[in-house]
Amino acid sequence: MTATHSPLEIQAWQSGVDAQDTERRVAWLERQITAAERAIAAQRRLIEHDGELFAYQLSLSGLERELAALESELGSILAQRETETIEFALDGSRYDGHKAPAMVVAELIGTLQKLFSRIGQSIRYAKQTRAIPNDIINHCQFEVAAFYPSSFGIKLVAQTKPDLIGHSLATAALEAIFELINDDQPVEQAARVGTFAIRKYRDLINILLEAGATPKVKWRTPAGETRTWNVDRPSLLTLANRLAQLSHSEPVTREATGILTGASLRRRRFEFNAPTELITGTAPKELAPQITTCFGKLCTIIYSEMSYIDEATEQEKKSRTLLDVRLVRKADGK
Numbered sequence: 281m282t283a284t285h286s287p288l289e290i291q292a293w294q295s296g297v298d299a300q301d302t303e304r305r306v307a308w309l310e311r312q313i314t315a316a317e318r319a320i321a322a323q324r325r326l327i328e329h330d331g332e333l334f335a336y337q338l339s340l341s342g343l344e345r346e347l348a349a350l351e352s353e354l355g356s357i358l359a360q361r362e363t364e365t366i367e368f369a370l371d372g373s374r375y376d377g378h379k380a381p382a383m384v385v386a387e388l389i390g391t392l393q394k395l396f397s398r399i400g401q402s403i404r405y406a407k408q409t410r411a412i413p414n415d416i417i418n419h420c421q422f423e424v425a426a427f428y429p430s431s432f433g434i435k436l437v438a439q440t441k442p443d444l445i446g447h448s449l450a451t452a453a454l455e456a457i458f459e460l461i462n463d464d465q466p467v468e469q470a471a472r473v474g475t476f477a478i479r480k481y482r483d484l485i486n487i488l489l490e491a492g493a494t495p496k497v498k499w500r501t502p503a504g505e506t507r508t509w510n511v512d513r514p515s516l517l518t519l520a521n522r523l524a525q526l527s528h529s530e531p532v533t534r535e536a537t538g539i540l541t542g543a544s545l546r547r548r549r550f551e552f553n554a555p556t557e558l559i560t561g562t563a564p565k566e567l568a569p570q571i572t573t574c575f576g577k578l579c580t581i582i583y584s585e586m587s588y589i590d591e592a593t594e595q596e597k598k599s600r601t602l603l604d605v606r607l608v609r610k611a612d613g614k
Contacts, residue, residue: 290425290437292500294360302357303504309354310503313546316347321542321551324576328539328553340576355446361502364450365425366436368392369496375431384491389424389434391484396420396438398477399460400453403548406564406584406603408476419449447546449565454499458507461497466522467590471599472562475528482523489516525591531584537608540579543571550602552581559583561600570605578608 293299323340330336368388370380397412400420405413419441426435442448460469460481470478488495494516497509511519536559542551543563550563550571561583563571582604588597 290363290365290435292361292363292365292440292502294362297360300504302360303502306354306357307503307505309350309357313347313350313354316343316350317542317544319343320347324539324541325553327576328541351445355442355444358440358446358448358451358502359442359444361440361442361448361451364438364440364448364454364499366422366438366454367428367433367496367498368436369431369433370491370493371431371496372491372493374492378429378432380432380493381491384487384493385432385434387487388484388491388493389422389436391480391487392436393422395457395477395480395484396422396453398480399456399473400449402472402474402477402562402564403452403456404449404565406566406601408474410476416449420453447565451502452548455501455507458499458509461509462507464519465590465595466519466526467588467593467595467597470526470528470588471586471597474599478523478526482520485516485520485523489513489520522590522592527589527591529587529589531586533582533603534585535580535582537578537580540571540574540576540581540605543575550581559600561602563602567602567605571602574605574607579605580608581605 291299293302320340320343323336323343327333327336327340370384370388374380397416397420400416401408401412404416420438422436422438424434425437427433428435438450438454440448440450442451456473460473460477463469466478494512495509499507501507536552536554538552538554538559540550541553542560543549548563548565550561552559559581581602584601584603586599588599589595
């Protein structure tokens with residue numbers, strides 16, 4: 281029997297792919313990859329501490345082969361994903377008749393699009409610019425697919441556009457958006473996504489407040505998990521106040537030499553073991569080739585460091601973003 285779909289249903293996977301089985305496999309692979317990455321980082325720290333013993337190197341090689349196999353399978357699966365769908369509904373007395381002021385809808389969709397692009401930019405590039413690069417616009421682009429009855433609902437779609445190994449900037453940016461909007465510690469998120477994205481997030485909250493609307497947002501991940509954002513007006517007011525009290529220092533460029541003991545290109549994180557400290561932070565996708573070459577070896581990193589401060593709570597969070605990484609020649613490392 282051929283399955284039928286409602287006009288509002290948009291398929292995420294290529295035709296012929298069993299969505300439920302595929303999502304379960306993606307979830308399992310993601311858990312295994314995370315475990316393998318942690319094991320590799322721990323093994324590298326052990327080697328740095330105890331020396332390059334044969335047993336340690338043998339174990340590390342096995343873990344790296346396991347990780348490569350897991351990532352290869354995940355990449356081949358994610359290459360079959362075509363579309364990401366966001367359901368964005370507005371609640372409030374003004375929207376009970378399934379109608380909304382055109383200017384409100386235009387402002388909300390436009391601001392959400394800018395937030396999407398800014399977070400995509402923070403994922404891909406170490407240095408942020410006022411102008412959004414064309415490749416970000418190409419990969420992080422919403423289209424209005426449908427309106428549906430909620431109080432007032434909009435279906436937005438973005439093409440997944442995975443690369444040759446299954447990585448999708450659109451998917452990664454959506455994951456980061458839901459981490460941002462569901463975190464009650466905005467200073468933590470500001471350190472992750474940067475000032476441009478936080479400004480657009482603040483604009484989004486203020487538009488919702490001015491429009492007398494509360495959002496209901498939903499997205500289904502490639503692993504089959506449902507991400508949601510449902511907040512009431514008092515929570516929006518509190519969040520707007522917290523965001524208004526965020527401040528940050530000017531970025532400072534720093535340099536360190538040591539071992540790149542941990543790196544997750546999927547989560548955009550790096551861990552660097554310097555002689556006097558463990559440095560962690562964000563690793564933009566554009567540095568993937570250098571990170572792969574330098575992983576587990578003596579190298580020099582150049583990174584930008586900023587401090588974000590929540591003046592309401594006096595909480596401070598340092599943000600470190602990798603700008604460059606290069607191998608140290610043996611003669612230079614002595």
